[in-house]
Amino acid sequence: MTTSEVARTRKPWRRDAQERHDRLIDAAQREFARRGVSASLEQISRDAGVAIGTLYRHFPTRLDLLMSALEPRLEEFLRGAEKAMRLEDPWEAFTCYLENLFRTQVGDRGFNDFLSRRFPDSPEAERIHDLVCHQIGDVLTRAQQAGQARPDIALADIVILIWTNGRMIDATRDTAPDGWRRQLRLMLDAYRAERAHPLPEPPMTDSQLYDAMVRLNTAD
Incomplete structure (x- = not known):
């Protein structure tokens, strides 16, 4: 609820x-x-x-206070996410989903933190995180099955990109507030199937990713 x-x-x-x-x-x-x-x-x-x-x-x-405060931002993000997921072209759906996510991060450190972390004590936060992970998995899998995204990308890679974008937004909010757009496009080029080269390490498992996100939340 x-x-x-x-x-x-x-x-x-x-x-x-x-x-x-x-x-x-x-x-x-x-x-x-x-x-x-x-x-x-x-x-x-x-x-x-x-x-x-x-x-x-x-x-x-x-x-309780955080979830109430973030509700308008979360609703804004989820509306944009649903719109992106309805796009017919799989690569366009994938890129538009990420652009909507990163754009919603701008100017709200609380939303950045929420996206980057896990909150096991809040069933509502966990539900929303599970939904976002499912959505990311859906648009990523569609792009991979269409041969547009490299097949070795995993959910953990996208979450790490969210972490990176959050730190960049914090660092450049007053000097280059739109700099994240350039970095996202550079990363999207790296995600294209035709750019794929063997990677030296496998992605984090879902369990490793979850533990890392919980650890971020307890590091303050």
Whole structure:
């Protein structure tokens, strides 16, 4: 169940409680976008003009607040993802999917962190990550079966590209905010079947990838 679905099924709040909830969401969106998933909850509560206890009454855990704050960004990404996946040409679907994903990363460090990590304590975060992995696998497999993408690319290679893009966005947001477009196109050329050369190492397994993404989340 998504955050918006939960909101529709709960009892309506009093007007003042709803206003506090909305201020917390607004403050969290700004702070997570600037600082990432480790943003200060105390700062968020101050920006929203409420006590930290009020924040925890509305959002018992950091992940509850994060998922609520990211909901508009996630919906934007998923709309673009569905549009890309409907494209008839497999290579175009693959490239448009990645362009939509990377474009959605721009300007939101919290969304970058969310894409790059795994959150085992949040069933909703896990569900969304599983969906994204399934979508990536779908567009990649289509391009491979059409002979357009090299056959040795794996999900882990795409996730590593997401990590790389996130770091580049952080480094260039003020100096070259569109630089990610060049790097993506360079990597897409490397992914073409006609560019394939033997690789010295196999890709990470799904288990290795999952463990690496969890480790990123516990490294802060």
